[in-house]
Amino acid sequence: MDLERNSVGIGQRPALILVDMIKGFTSSACPLGTDCPEVVAANAALLEGFRARNLPIFFTTVVYRNPDQASVFRNRIQALNCLTPDSQWVQVDSSLTPREGEALIEKCWASSFFGTDLAVRLQSSGADSLVVTGLTTSGCVRATVVDGLQHNYPVVVPREAVGDRNPQAHEANLHDMHAKYADVIAMQEVLTTIRGL
Template identity: 45%
Template sequence: MDRPSTAHVYERAGFGRPVVRGARPAVVVVDFTYGFTDPQYPTAADMTAPVLATARLLDAARAAGAPVVFTTISYDAAQVAALAWLRKAPGMAALQVGSRLVEIDQRLSPRPDEHLLTKTGASAFFGTALAGHLASVGADTVIVTGATTSGCVRATAVDAVQHGYPVLVPNVCVGDRARAPHDASLFDINEKYGDVVGLDDVLAYLEALRPDPPEPEQLSTTTSQAEARA
């Protein structure tokens, strides 16, 4: 008897249905810091392509007025000595407070009014105020980008849907140290937790949410009122 294909198994089980996108997405950029994007560090890999793709996405998100959140993993000396995760993955102990490794990659042009969240676990939600922040800005959908796909991106996508948010993961905006865990995690996310989509799809989604420019008549009236007040 032929073994059923993976696609058939998941389809039969009822996985992989598309999410319903909202009208107020927020972008969560997970750990695109130099400790993950600059290959001179052992914890990192060459993330040039996903970083530049995320920069394009951020331009569209900002134009649409979508909230943007950056995360960084950062440890102080006491945490380095005590955290169980750092016993399992001791290389992560290099991500220490004040080091370049925990700074956001400047190719993403982070802005002072964009929330920067420091975490010590994989998920951007674990032990942080991210859920409260997303609620306060009225987000109804979460777009997840960043590193690594098999680690903090996947954990964040799982927790986002568990907090009630539809999740989108643009496939070219996430990266990992190796191809196999990257591909497996994207498959897993797409089947169970969110939609793994192309960048053009997300750009079109954000473009549709951009505020309409003022009508010429309205613009003329606004200019006249401003001149009268001057």
């Protein structure tokens, strides 16, 4: 049974974090990826909404520049070794190309916070809440949501803007995040709130 909880919602200056919306995860041509045009389209709609209100936007990618970075993780999931600086797979999906002033944060582990300067950038941006999207629901999205809460931010996850290779894991993790760490809501609700800011 889930615990009783309150909906915290979106603040007055939310930041959008697009977690690993990179070619290596949005294309089934990569061993790490799966074709998910509906998730890409949802992220494009959210990007448009955040840009229209001049709100903070952060992209993440996974890049391994030397053999020592996340060596245990890469030994466990060896397909990660294709995410090298010269690979097309580390590039943001072409439908979501960052604009000037929108940070692209390199990471080596699941959470967008771990081993990065995301927390400092969020503080500098004046963000008071987070909207977390991307891939995958059961992996890097969940890790980022948990760490977002642990950095004391209200976190919202737009249901249509996250995806996973495993449909059961996707649904289970949406349920779990909503029960404990974030408000999992419809993308349209997020867009309506953003337009009203």
